[in-house]
Structures are given as structure tokens and as C-alpha cells.
Amino acid sequence: MDLQLTAKTAFISGSTQGIGYAIAKALAGEGVQVTLNGRETGKLAAAVETLRREVPGAAVDGIAADFSDPDQVERLCTELPDVDILVSNVGLFGLQPFTEIPADEWRRYFEVNTLSGVQLARRLMPGMLERGWGRIVFISSESGVSVPADMIHYGASKAAMMAVGNGLAKLTRGTGVTVNSVLGGPTYSDGVAGTVESLAAQTGLAAGEMKAAIIAANQTTLLERFIEPAEIAAMTVFLASPRASATNGAAVRVDGGVLTTVL
Numbered sequence: 001m002d003l004q005l006t007a008k009t010a011f012i013s014g015s016t017q018g019i020g021y022a023i024a025k026a027l028a029g030e031g032v033q034v035t036l037n038g039r040e041t042g043k044l045a046a047a048v049e050t051l052r053r054e055v056p057g058a059a060v061d062g063i064a065a066d067f068s069d070p071d072q073v074e075r076l077c078t079e080l081p082d083v084d085i086l087v088s089n090v091g092l093f094g095l096q097p098f099t100e101i102p103a104d105e106w107r108r109y110f111e112v113n114t115l116s117g118v119q120l121a122r123r124l125m126p127g128m129l130e131r132g133w134g135r136i137v138f139i140s141s142e143s144g145v146s147v148p149a150d151m152i153h154y155g156a157s158k159a160a161m162m163a164v165g166n167g168l169a170k171l172t173r174g175t176g177v178t179v180n181s182v183l184g185g186p187t188y189s190d191g192v193a194g195t196v197e198s199l200a201a202q203t204g205l206a207a208g209e210m211k212a213a214i215i216a217a218n219q220t221t222l223l224e225r226f227i228e229p230a231e232i233a234a235m236t237v238f239l240a241s242p243r244a245s246a247t248n249g250a251a252v253r254v255d256g257g258v259l260t261t262v263l
Contacts, residue, residue: 003241006031009083010240011124013037013067013116014090016047018189019139022229023087024060025051026237032085033059037076039066067116068108077119082127085240088117088161089139093154093191101153113157114164121168125177133176135240138165139232140181142255162251169249178248180239185255186218188226222257 010027014020016038024034028051036051038044044062051060065076067090091113096105117138128134140158147155162181169179186192188211200210215225235254238244253259 001243003030003237003243005237005241007033008085008240009033009035009081010085010087011035011037011063011080011083011120012087012089013120015087016040016043018191019184019187019229019232020087020089021047021051022233023089023139023236025054026230026233027085027087027240028055028058028060030237030241032240034061035080035083036060036062037090038062038064040064067112070111073116073119077123080120080123082131083124084128084133085135085137086120086124087137087139087236087240088120090116091139091158093151095150095195096153097150098152106153109153109157110160113154114160117161118164121164121179125168125171128177129172129175135177135244136165136168136179137236137239138162138179138181139236140165140183140251142183142185142253142259145183145251145259145261166249166251172248176245178239178244180244180247180249181251182232182236182239183251183253183255183259184232185223185227185253185258186215186221187229187232189229192226218258220258220260225256227254227256 010032012020012024015024015036024036028034036047041064044064048060048062063076063079065072092109138161140161143155144158144162165179165181196210197207200207232254
């Protein structure tokens with residue numbers, strides 16, 4: 001299927017690795033000019049060069065910014081040109097008992113996971129509406145619907161992200177702009193891989209054994225394995241395309257069947 005994305009432009013936050021990089025790579029493969037983002041300039045430059053090698057002929061650049069630093073976000077928004085597609089992917093996650101999460105950590109999670117998308121949409125959505133076409137995709141999580149007891153701050157910030165996306169969609173009435181959220185399930189991103197390896201080291205298991213044990217403990221997964229970043233990317237690219245013109249204000253599940261709640 002031709003997704004009709006050739007020569008479109010996109011900005012993907014948090015895209016030097018994992019899900020964000022997979023989305024950038026998939027978009028570039030469809031002929032989209034992509035701008036990557038990461039906190040560290042060296043890592044960002046390496047990701048840009050890697051993507052250029054993996055997708056020959058791709059138009060790729062990058063803008064470094066740490067979304068936990070308001071000054072850097074302000075600078076990024078000043079430097080960022082208008083684009084056709086915004087993918088708000090940057091995010092923090094981690095396991096932490098509720099009573100041990102300080103207020104500053106709650107603020108940091110909402111700053112990065114929720115307000116990053118708010119700030120980017122404020123910058124880019126007006127131009128999309130003026131031009132009459134655009135796509136905003138928030139990379140949320142099934143944890144925003146079924147909030148994990150050991151990641152309540154993460155789940156709450158992802159639920160807020162979905163609420164923002166639903167509200168913004170109502171501002172697009174009668175235009176060619178859409179705003180949707182992707183609810184990823186347990187995905188073996190670089191960050192998750194690091195967490196699995198850390199847990200494995202603490203328990204004396206091999207990383208592969210810990211990975212299998214985590215999935216085995218998930219009683220609702222229908223996939224019975226971790227989702228790959230490329231699988232999240234595939235849905236995101238479709239939603240970013242003209243082919244998804246009738247999907248707006250949706251929370252689209254790519255959760256491997258983990259959620260039992262009907263959205």
C-alpha cells in the first residue's frame with residue numbers, strides 16, 4: 001500500500017533509540033523528511049548517521065533538547081520548523097513504590113511525558129490547521145488505561161497524554177488535521193531491555209530468562225511475547241499518513257491484547 005507520505009516532513013521527539021528511532025526509520029522509509037531528537041548531541045549525531053546508512057537517500061537531521069529542561073524546550077520550539085507530522089514519543093518510565101515517589105519526581109514525569117507533547121503541539125498545530133493538513137500522534141501506553149501499581153506516576157502521565165490528544169482532536173473539526181494516540185503494550189525497547197537486564201542481575205537469572213518470566217507473569221497478554229518497536233512504528237506510520245484520514249481523536253491499541261478494557 002502506498003501511504004502517500006513522500007516529501008512530507010516529521011519531527012519525532014525522543015528518537016535516538018527504541019520506539020522513537022523505529023518510528024523515524026519507518027517514516028524515512030516512506031519518503032518522509034525526518035528530524036530526530038535526543039538529549040545528548042553526540043548520541044543524536046550518531047543516530048542521524050545510522051538512519052542515513054539504514055535508509056539510503058533519506059533526508060534526516062536532528063535537534064538536541066532535554067524535555068525536562070524548560071529552557072531547552074523553549075529553544076527547540078524556536079528552532080523547529082513547521083512540519084506535517086508530529087510524533088510525541090519522548091518519555092520516562094521506571095518501577096517505584098508509590099510511597100517512595102517524591103513530588104519532584106511526579107513533576108518530572110509530567111514535564112517530560114505529558115507537557116512535552118503539549119508544548120510541541122502548541123508550536124506546530126496552528127501551522128497544520130492553517131495549511132489544512134497535519135498529523136499529531138502521541139505515543140502513550142496501555143499503562144495509561146490499566147495503571148501499574150508499581151508505576152503509578154508513569155501511568156498517570158500517560159493517561160494525561162491521552163486526554164490531551166482527545167481534547168486537541170476536537171480542535172481539528174472540519175480540517176485535514178488529525179490527532180491520535182497509540183497505546184503500546186509491553187515493548188522491548190532499549191529502556192525496557194536495560195530494566196530487564198538490571199532485574200536479571202539482581203535475581204541471578206539470565207536476561208533471556210527474566211524476559212520470559214515477565215511475559216509469563218502477564219496473565220492478559222494474547223501475544224505472549226514482548227512487542228517489537230517496529231510493530232509500534234507500523235501503526236504510527238499508518239496514523240501519520242493520508243490513508244488514516246477518518247481516524248481522529250482515537251486511542252489505538254498496539255498492546256498485544258494486554259488490555260481487557262474496551263476503549
